[in-house]
Amino acid sequence: MTKHLLIIRLSAFGDVAMTVPVVSVLKSTHSEIKITLLTTKFFSTLYNQIPGIDFLYFEPKHKTLRGLFNLSRKINKINPDFIIDLHDVLRTKILRLFLINKFSNTVVVNKGRKEKKLLIRGIKSEPIKSMHRRYAETFEALNIKINIDDFSYYKKIKITNHNYAFSSDDKLIGIAPFARHQCKEYSMNNIINFINSLDKSWQILIFGATGNEEQKIIKLCDNNSNRHVISSNYNLEQQMAIMSNLDVMISMDSANGHIASLFGIDVITIWGATHPNSGYGPLNQPKENSIVPDLNKFPDLPVTIYGSNCPSNYVEAINTIKCERILERLNKII
Structure with missing residues (x-):
């Protein structure tokens, strides 16, 4: 009988967020199993509404061979x-070598690398299995059935004007305009035009990382009382609380959309060189919430799975999406 599972997912932000529904269902349906998650301390916050799980933190000191051995x-x-x-990357493969004594008791996710290659080469066109389901199916090797449809959304966290410059009584629109790769990021000019087209009575909450992204948000919000910076001024737990109160999240193909979906929030995603058919869309979102470039103009989509190695003629595909298309979908949800 399985008594204790160690689950490994070290990064990246969105990928870790996609494991949350799987771990939640695992814990709720197999409460007798002890669960330890190996991830970073920062990412552990993503699991803050799943009681009774333990953590082993992956730290910067573990990035070397000696560090992995000590881990x-x-x-x-x-x-x-x-x-x-x-995760199944070089770092976790090395870690598994150091844990050779547990080789027969180790199960590795099938990330569908072959199907993804066929997709970006144009050999395969139909949608491939979501990563949520791939993570869930990994546990079947241990005769543990996880039905991702059994996931209970995270609870809404009450926010008040005492702690925030807005409240849950307002119409709250979240916008996460940034991504790691240019081909996944709507241009700042397009973002400005889109925000300017929104109802002035709505509170616009703009999410981004510290540093350059935060500085861009500050400029976007300058002298606009209904625009708010959501960055270093809030920690991850507070940002998740804010997301739980959104009416809609508008996100690139990035982590914020995945986090908002944990609360059952409607998420509109704007896609460029990547595509929702690759299995990386936010949880339980209708197809209509994915805004993609015109396939007549960009017939080879997707040309990349993660945004890296994007062909030069597809880098700006995302910016051919008209703001009106996003606004039309938003108005249908609101």
């Missing part, structure tokens, strides 16, 4: 019955 010793000390690798 393997920590894992041996907690002695899990099985290891579930939901």
Whole structure:
């Protein structure tokens, strides 16, 4: 009988967020199993509404070979019955080598790399399995059935004007305009035009990372009382609380859309060189919420899965999407 599972997912932000529904259903349907998650301390906040799970933190010192070896010793000390690798990258492969004593008790996710290659080469056109379901199916090797449809959305967190410059009584529109790669990011000019077209009575909450992204948001919000910076002024837990109160989140193909979907929020995603057919769309969103470029003009989409190695003639595909298309979808939801 399986008593203790170690689940590994070290990064990236959106990918870790996509494991949350799987871990939540696992815990709610198999409460007898002890769960330890190996991830960063920052990402552990994403699981803050799943009670009774433990964490082993992946730290910067673990990035070297010596660090991974020391981490393997920590894992041996907690002695899990099985290891579930939901990451399967070089770093976790090396870690698994150091844990060779648990080789027969290790299960690795099938990330569908072959199907994804066929998709971007144009050999396959139909949507491939979502990563939510791939993560869930990994546990079947242990005869653990996880039905992702059983996920109960995270609870809404009450916010008040005492702590925030807006309240849940307002019409709250979240916008996450940034992404790691240019081909996944709507231009700032397009973002400005879109925001300017929104109802002035709505509160516009703009999410971004510290540094350059935050500075861009500050400029967007300058002298506009209904625009708000959501960045270093709020920690991740507070940002999640804010997201739980949104009426809609408008996101690139990035983490914020995945996090908002955990609360059952309507998420409109704007896609460029990547595409929702690759299995990375936010949880339980209708097809109509995915705004993609005109396939007659860009017939090879998707040309990249993660945004890297994008062909030059597809880098600006996302910016051919008219603001009116996003506004039309938003108005149907609101």
